[in-house]
Amino acid sequence: MKLFVGIDVSSEKLDTCFLTDDDSLTVLAEMSLGNDVVGATTIKEKILACHEAWHFTQIVIGMESTSMYSFHPAMFFNEDEALRALPTVVTVENPFRIKQFSRMFDEDKTDKNDALRIADFLRIQRFTTSPIKEEKYMALQRLTRARYQMIGQLVEAKQHFLENLTYKCNTLTRELKASDSSTSVFSATLLSLFTEDYSLDDLAEMPLEDFASLLQEKGRGRFKQPEALAKTIKKAIRGSYRLGSVAQESIDAVLSAIAAQIRGLENSIQALDKSIEQLVVAIPEYQCLTSIPGVGKVYAAGLIAEIGQIDRFEDQTKLAKYAGLSWKVKQSGNYQSEHTPLTKQGNRYFRYYLVEATNSVRRHLPEYGEFYAKKYQETPKHQYKRAIVLTARKFVRLMDTLLRNHQLYTPPRSVLET
Numbered sequence: 574m575k576l577f578v579g580i581d582v583s584s585e586k587l588d589t590c591f592l593t594d595d596d597s598l599t600v601l602a603e604m605s606l607g608n609d610v611v612g613a614t615t616i617k618e619k620i621l622a623c624h625e626a627w628h629f630t631q632i633v634i635g636m637e638s639t640s641m642y643s644f645h646p647a648m649f650f651n652e653d654e655a656l657r658a659l660p661t662v663v664t665v666e667n668p669f670r671i672k673q674f675s676r677m678f679d680e681d682k683t684d685k686n687d688a689l690r691i692a693d694f695l696r697i698q699r700f701t702t703s704p705i706k707e708e709k710y711m712a713l714q715r716l717t718r719a720r721y722q723m724i725g726q727l728v729e730a731k732q733h734f735l736e737n738l739t740y741k742c743n744t745l746t747r748e749l750k751a752s753d754s755s756t757s758v759f760s761a762t763l764l765s766l767f768t769e770d771y772s773l774d775d776l777a778e779m780p781l782e783d784f785a786s787l788l789q790e791k792g793r794g795r796f797k798q799p800e801a802l803a804k805t806i807k808k809a810i811r812g813s814y815r816l817g818s819v820a821q822e823s824i825d826a827v828l829s830a831i832a833a834q835i836r837g838l839e840n841s842i843q844a845l846d847k848s849i850e851q852l853v854v855a856i857p858e859y860q861c862l863t864s865i866p867g868v869g870k871v872y873a874a875g876l877i878a879e880i881g882q883i884d885r886f887e888d889q890t891k892l893a894k895y896a897g898l899s900w901k902v903k904q905s906g907n908y909q910s911e912h913t914p915l916t917k918q919g920n921r922y923f924r925y926y927l928v929e930a931t932n933s934v935r936r937h938l939p940e941y942g943e944f945y946a947k948k949y950q951e952t953p954k955h956q957y958k959r960a961i962v963l964t965a966r967k968f969v970r971l972m973d974t975l976l977r978n979h980q981l982y983t984p985p986r987s988v989l990e991t
Contacts, residue, residue, distance in 0.1 A: 576601070576629045578620060579692025580636040581684050582643045585613050588684040588941060591623060592692035603685060608642065613649045617656060624659055632661045635695045637668040646712070651705040664700045666691070674699075687871065706881035713852050714878035716867060718922055720845045721875070727838045731759055734831045740824045748809040756802055762792040766806075768829040772821075777810045849874045857979065858883070862972065864981035867937035868930050875926030876972070889973035896924045898966050931965040940985065941968065 574593055581588040587608050591601040601623055606612030620632060634650045636643050645666055650656055651663040675682075675690040694700065708713075738745065738758060740945045745767075746758055756763065766788075768777075776784065784807070785799035796802055816824060853859045853874040862873040897919030935941040941964055949960040975982060 574627055574629055575631040575633065575696075576620070576623060576627070577692045577695040578616070578632070578634045579688045579690070579695060580616070580634070580646065581687040581691060582608065582636050582639050583684070584642050584644055585610065586684065587616065587646060588688040589616055590685075590692040591619070591686040592689070592696055594629075594696055598693075598696075600689070603688070605684065608646065608648070613646055617650065617653055621655060621659075627963055630660060632656070632659055633664065633695045633700065634661065635664045635666055635700055637671055638665045639668070647705055662700075663705060664695070665705065665756060666694070666700060670694070670699070690880055692813065706885070709852070709856060710878060710881040713849070713856070713874060716845055716852065716874045717871075717878040717926075720842060720849065720871075721922060721925065722839055723842050723845070727835065727842065730831055730834050730838060734759070734828065734835065737824055737831065738767065739829045740972045741767065741821070741828065742809055742813045744812045745809040747805070748805050748812070752801070752805045754802060756796070756948065760792075761836075762788060762796075764832045764835065765791050768825070768832045773810045773813070773815070777807055781807070846871070858976055860974040861979065861981060863941055865934060865938075865971070865975070866982070867934035869933070872926055872930040872933065875922070876930060879923035879926065880976070883973065883976040885892065886973075889970050892973050893969045895919050896927050896965075896969070897921070898924070898927070898962060927968070928961055928965050931968045932961060934968060935961075935964055 574595060577592045577791055579590045584607055586605055588603075588605045590603050593599045601606070602619060604616070606615055620634070620669060623629070624632065634656075636646060647663060647665050650661075651929065656663075671691055673695055674694045675687070678690065680686055735746065735758070736835065749756060757768075759766075779787070781800060781803055784803040788796055788799045788802055792799075850870055853870070856877055858877050858880075859873055862868050862876060863870065868876075879897075880886075880892070880982065883892075886895065931941070935945045944967055945960050945964045948963045949956045971982075974980075
């Protein structure tokens with residue numbers, strides 16, 4: 574006989590159902606406990622007592638993935654020595670799969686019923702048996718996900734800065750682009766210039782030599798052609814609309830606040846990059862992935878953090894599915910649909926790092942560049958998205974092979990011969 578322990582996890586509670594696999598689907602116990610060490614320990618002791626009485630051939634403890642709320646219970650049960658001495662499997666399931674299974678039953682949605690359905694889902698043997706991530710991968714994941722979120726905040730802050738800069742100097746971005754200048758409006762110099770106590774008229778009337786000297790002072794001598802940059806900015810100022818004094822003060826205040834936000838985010842991202850590098854270099858998989866041309870430190874760290882130990886996945890197909898790079902077949906009788914969209918039911922962080930890494934790899938490895946070009950030409954619709962996703966699917970196979978065999982990337986023989 575087997576025991577299936579379904580746990581519905583929330584921020585405060587662990588609603589638990591103990592279900593056996595006998596013909597009567599016996600519910601041995603149901604309980605609602607706090608989501609803390611005391612509650613988890615009570616569940617563990619109940620499992621041990623049940624095993625003492627029934628001698629189960631397998632004990633499956635499962636819960637839905639609820640981000641930080643399910644992390645501690647999953648780690649508690651997975652690492653407990655008493656439970657590890659028994660034939661115990663701890664699994665964290667995709668909430669979407671549990672939801673689809675529960676829809677078959679016409680019943681109220683309560684925490685008690687949710688725990689029962691999780692246990693019932695485990696009972697039909699459709700659960701994953703991959704181990705929980707080790708602590709080092711979880712630690713790296715906290716860093717890479719925080720970086721991912723800060724990058725999103727930085728992009729949004731820059732968009733807001735550009736929107737408000739348009740009110741103050743609407744031709745600046747256009748003039749910088751037309752002059753082929755390598756200087757961005759988000760450079761430290763221009764951020765400072767347009768958010769300090771300089772009005773547009775002050776900058777426009779400033780002698781060119783003085784303006785160039787000001788740029789060099791703020792840029793710490795990094796500009797090769799400060800006078801050319803000064804001319805470009807003056808031209809942008811002359812061609813831009815002017816605001817009234819009241820509106821100008823508001824826009825200046827907004828630009829100053831957003832510029833401070835941008836600087837703070839950039840500093841925080843740099844600090845995270847240092848922490849990521851210190852942690853990831855001690856993980857063996859890092860050397861495997863960075864040996865692939867085009868996969869840098871950030872991409873490697875993001876991929877490793879989401880994959881964890883490769884043994885969590887049976888094969889490269891399961892790894893691709895984890896990223897949401899799988900297509901559902903639509904077939905009935907003699908008909909089979911050619912339109913099969915991505916499931917996108919996987920890990921969005923993993924999918925992001927995988928696609929970004931693939932986009933870089935295709936520029937460094939001819940094999941992947943040619944494959945991308947071929948797929949790009951095969952369809953007239955959504956060419957880039959389709960080609961890059963299919964190339965990412967190919968890249969999964971390479972990554973899976975390197976990680977499983979603990980080996981570095983070796984160029985194909987044809988590349989070495991050339």
